[in-house]
Amino acid sequence: MLGYLNIPRIDVVVAESVDEAVKALAKDREREVLAAGTEVITSLTTGEKRARKFVDITRIEELKQLTVTDSMVDAGALVTHHQIASQLAKQIPAFDTFLQNYSSPAVSYRATLGGSLMLRRATEDLIPILLTLDADLVFETEDGEKRISLQGFLREEPSWRGVLKRVSFRLSRKCLFDKLWLGVSRFPLMAVAVDHGVGNVGVAVSHRDFERPGRVFSVERFLENNPLTSENIEKAGDMLSRAINPVDDVLASAWYRRKAAGVLLKRLLLRRAGDVM
Numbered sequence: 001m002l003g004y005l006n007i008p009r010i011d012v013v014v015a016e017s018v019d020e021a022v023k024a025l026a027k028d029r030e031r032e033v034l035a036a037g038t039e040v041i042t043s044l045t046t047g048e049k050r051a052r053k054f055v056d057i058t059r060i061e062e063l064k065q066l067t068v069t070d071s072m073v074d075a076g077a078l079v080t081h082h083q084i085a086s087q088l089a090k091q092i093p094a095f096d097t098f099l100q101n102y103s104s105p106a107v108s109y110r111a112t113l114g115g116s117l118m119l120r121r122a123t124e125d126l127i128p129i130l131l132t133l134d135a136d137l138v139f140e141t142e143d144g145e146k147r148i149s150l151q152g153f154l155r156e157e158p159s160w161r162g163v164l165k166r167v168s169f170r171l172s173r174k175c176l177f178d179k180l181w182l183g184v185s186r187f188p189l190m191a192v193a194v195d196h197g198v199g200n201v202g203v204a205v206s207h208r209d210f211e212r213p214g215r216v217f218s219v220e221r222f223l224e225n226n227p228l229t230s231e232n233i234e235k236a237g238d239m240l241s242r243a244i245n246p247v248d249d250v251l252a253s254a255w256y257r258r259k260a261a262g263v264l265l266k267r268l269l270l271r272r273a274g275d276v277m
């Protein structure tokens with residue numbers, strides 16, 4: 001064990017390129033990617049993680065690039081939470097909310113975008129935001145490059161293993177985010193993101209099915225086809241509450257999470273309606 005941290009002995013290969021990392025994963029099926037380690041190290045100390053072999057990708061420079069144009073963002077998997085949120089806060093309001101209210105400096109200067117997405121779970125605030133922005137993930141695998149939408153990736157884990165290289169998504173000035181959280185952990189009981197543009201609406205929640213985030217297409221269609229009046233905002237919130245199937249656990253009941261999702265969506269849409277008027 002490694003000192004007080006109670007970390008078991010682990011075997012780490014340090015990759016200098018994406019190719020090297022992919023080869024290390026292909027050579028040994030038990031090896032997993034290690035990025036900033038905020039989740040991996042925590043779950044090793046609690047005993048939750050059984051893996052003992054890793055490939056460290058943090059030296060790979062091409063995974064640290066962040067390119068922003070007028071309409072698109074292309075972010076490397078090693079871009080940190082703080083980097084992405086601070087660089088995009090002025091253009092995408094959802095990132096400003098995340099930066100101001102929900103990202104703790106101790107984690108956000110290390111935690112990576114790639115690590116968040118690969119966890120595929122409700123604790124990751126960036127997931128609902130990126131779902132509404134139609135994010136696509138690009139992986140390098142043994143069989144070459146693979147591209148998959150974030151929504152598709154969350155619905156079903158791909159059969160191939162690889163290194164997530166980058167994430168591309170729309171730059172939208174209309175994308176809003178908020179969450180309800182409990183205690184010191186900042187993990188959401190429910191988080192909601194909405195991108196309400198003209199003829200194009202994205203709505204996503206942290207707990208779409210149980211603890212899996214996802215988009216809510218029925219609410220998106222409703223908002224695309226109806227003006228943003230107070231009556232329709234009320235209806236959209238109620239629709240969202242009924243459309244999702246969140247986990248029922250010690251932190252909150254499924255009923256409470258459904259209600260919270262509806263209220264959060266209504267608040268975000270009222271804010272958006274204020275901009276439109």
Ligand SMILES: Cc1cc2nc3c(=O)[nH]c(=O)nc-3n(C[C@H](O)[C@H](O)[C@H](O)COP(=O)(O)OP(=O)(O)OC[C@H]3O[C@@H](n4cnc5c(N)ncnc54)[C@H](O)[C@@H]3O)c2cc1C
Nearest residue numbers: 033035036037038039040077111112114115116118125164
């Ligand atoms: C104390 C604490 C507070 C937190 N608070 C928040 C919060 O307020 N909001 C929030 O959204 N999140 C929060 N988180 C979660 C945090 O966002 C994630 O733990 C982090 O983003 C994971 O990134 P990482 O680089 O540390 O990943 P790691 O821990 O290194 O890896 C996580 C998983 O992703 C895989 N992986 C990582 N990168 C790649 C890649 N490029 N290709 C393939 N697989 C990869 C790893 O194999 C592993 O399974 C918190 C975490 C902690 C520990």
